[in-house]
Amino acid sequence: MEAKTLKRKWAQISLFLSRSGWWLFLGAGVFFREWLEGDFGLPAFEIGMLGLGIELLGIVLWHGMSRCPHCGKRGEGRSWVYRKMYCSRCGHVLPFDDGPLSEAETPPDQRQRFRLKRSRARLISVLGLAGLAFVVGSALAVHLMMPSFRTEDELWAVMETIWAVRDICVYVGLAGMALWGIAWILTRRWLRCPGCGQGLAVLWQGRGQICWCGRCGAAQVFEDELEYEKT
Numbered sequence: 520m521e522a523k524t525l526k527r528k529w530a531q532i533s534l535f536l537s538r539s540g541w542w543l544f545l546g547a548g549v550f551f552r553e554w555l556e557g558d559f560g561l562p563a564f565e566i567g568m569l570g571l572g573i574e575l576l577g578i579v580l581w582h583g584m585s586r587c588p589h590c591g592k593r594g595e596g597r598s599w600v601y602r603k604m605y606c607s608r609c610g611h612v613l614p615f616d617d618g619p620l621s622e623a624e625t626p627p628d629q630r631q632r633f634r635l636k637r638s639r640a641r642l643i644s645v646l647g648l649a650g651l652a653f654v655v656g657s658a659l660a661v662h663l664m665m666p667s668f669r670t671e672d673e674l675w676a677v678m679e680t681i682w683a684v685r686d687i688c689v690y691v692g693l694a695g696m697a698l699w700g701i702a703w704i705l706t707r708r709w710l711r712c713p714g715c716g717q718g719l720a721v722l723w724q725g726r727g728q729i730c731w732c733g734r735c736g737a738a739q740v741f742e743d744e745l746e747y748e749k750t
Contacts, residue, residue: 523588524616530597536577543570564662607721610731630737631714637741639709640722646702653695657688712737
């Protein structure tokens with residue numbers, strides 16, 4: 520049983536990398552860009568992209584080190600401390616090395632089942648992808664479209680272009696983050712588990728699949744599934 524338990528230390532390392540990388544991306548790429556480049560001469564764009572890479576590294580690390588011992592799904596149950604959590608694919612309790620050796624769980628066919636609206640999940644997916652495109656596109660545009668200069672005369676010649684490119688990219692990046700915020704608010708409002716109010720449904724859940732709430736273990740299906748009665 521010990522060989523099949525998930526390691527808490529890898530979850531903590533993954534969360535630390537993801538959160539620190541996110542704040543590095545926001546700090547260097549958005550809030551302190553002019554301060555880093557003007558006062559210290561540091562490449563804010565490269566530092567922001569490094570933070571984004573560190574954030575993704577944390578996610579990839581947990582996917583590589585975690586695996587449900589019941590169904591083999593990766594990337595489930597990432598938390599800093601122990602709490603009873605369920606696998607979203609098979610519905611079984613995830614065993615961690617800092618938790619009890621065995622957890623009592625209700626059989627899947629005896630749990631509550633709830634329906635959610637697939638149209639709302641699609642809208643949230645569109646908003647999230649659009650926000651990602653805006654943020655990444657604005658960061659790349661600053662790096663690729665910003666005119667170069669060698670002398671002070673060349674600098675003054677392209678100064679208006681520099682300000683215009685910077686302002687456009689900043690507004691596009693802020694619009695992307697606003698879309699992320701809207702998508703997150705709608706996710707918490709529309710796709711939250713009706714049973715416990717904490718777990719979230721999977722946006723990309725396909726037809727014929729059941730998503731089990733990671734916190735209470737309830738079954739979540741979309742409205743176009745005809746197999747289950749509405750609870």
